[in-house]
Amino acid sequence: MTPFRARARSGAAHPRVLVLTTGGTIAAVRGSDGGLAPAVDAADLRSTLPSPLLERVNVEARALMSVDSAAMDVTSAYAIARHVAAASAGDAVDGIVVTHGTDTMEETALLTDLVLARGGRRRVRVVFTGAQRGADQPGADGPGNLARAVDTASGPAADSEAGVLIAFAGRTMPAWGTRKLSTVDLDAFAAWPDRHEAEQSRRRALAAVPGGGLATGSLPRVDTVALYPGSDAVVIDACRAAGARGIVLEAMGAGNANAAAVRAVRAAAAAGVAVVVTTRVPHGPAFADYGGGGGGTNLARAGAVFSPVLRAGQARILLAALLAAGVGHGEVTRAFTG
Ligand code: ASP
Numbered sequence: 001m002t003p004f005r006a007r008a009r010s011g012a013a014h015p016r017v018l019v020l021t022t023g024g025t026i027a028a029v030r031g032s033d034g035g036l037a038p039a040v041d042a043a044d045l046r047s048t049l050p051s052p053l054l055e056r057v058n059v060e061a062r063a064l065m066s067v068d069s070a071a072m073d074v075t076s077a078y079a080i081a082r083h084v085a086a087a088s089a090g091d092a093v094d095g096i097v098v099t100h101g102t103d104t105m106e107e108t109a110l111l112t113d114l115v116l117a118r119g120g121r122r123r124v125r126v127v128f129t130g131a132q133r134g135a136d137q138p139g140a141d142g143p144g145n146l147a148r149a150v151d152t153a154s155g156p157a158a159d160s161e162a163g164v165l166i167a168f169a170g171r172t173m174p175a176w177g178t179r180k181l182s183t184v185d186l187d188a189f190a191a192w193p194d195r196h197e198a199e200q201s202r203r204r205a206l207a208a209v210p211g212g213g214l215a216t217g218s219l220p221r222v223d224t225v226a227l228y229p230g231s232d233a234v235v236i237d238a239c240r241a242a243g244a245r246g247i248v249l250e251a252m253g254a255g256n257a258n259a260a261a262v263r264a265v266r267a268a269a270a271a272g273v274a275v276v277v278t279t280r281v282p283h284g285p286a287f288a289d290y291g292g293g294g295g296g297t298n299l300a301r302a303g304a305v306f307s308p309v310l311r312a313g314q315a316r317i318l319l320a321a322l323l324a325a326g327v328g329h330g331e332v333t334r335a336f337t338g
Contacts, residue, residue: 019146097129305336
């Protein structure tokens, strides 16, 4: 590890990038139980960076946690987001890289974006990255992804307006609207294809959160419900009973359900539970188009709000953030749909 202080004393004008490690496959090796688990420490991850990059960029690596991202909860995601916000608040760094498991990278990256926006600061570039192959696997993609992330994070601060980024498989994408689409391909993530649409979606959401950002503290319970042919009201009702303040429906097609789901949504909305509709289809916007008693227009009339861009994982984080900020149905609608 090369502490920034040493560089500062040397007077070098190299950009300073802080790498915060959290675990995930990028740091994982196969253990004695046969399963991949994070084990590689921050210094060893840093040591995979190529010398020319380390000569150009002053990199400090620091471990925040060492977990599989599927085991993360709101507390750990918040801890990462707050750490990034604190590190970006002073003048100590020019860019921040977060190494993270790919399973839930899209959620933590979006939460971090929201927390940073609350501070109104965009001086540093924040870049998430990870890997599809463990550190001890042939053709491990972690070192290449980390190098690209550090290189991106060391770029001009003005470019950080796009919000939190994800660098993966040679591409750099805005975190907003990006989701994991492959369990095995090295090119695991897909950005929302229309960058302008994704940016509009992000701006709408940030404008709808009071104070331009996210209330600190814990997020309220928001559940995700996957709909399927023949699904009934049981799970939606159970979420309400469990105290969910919001429910994200992963609907079929453009955002369709059935009459039982529509009835359950109407009852949830009447009880003050916010319902957001997204789709299980990987591509294309979710929107209210079909009727017939269970279609998207029926869900909308029952009180549900459509999330055209954000899929369930990120929609859940945004909805929880909005509810934490105490906004009502109007703001939730403006945040997701405009
Ligand atoms: N299960 C791993 C994780 O999300 C997968 C990965 O990092 O690619 O931590």
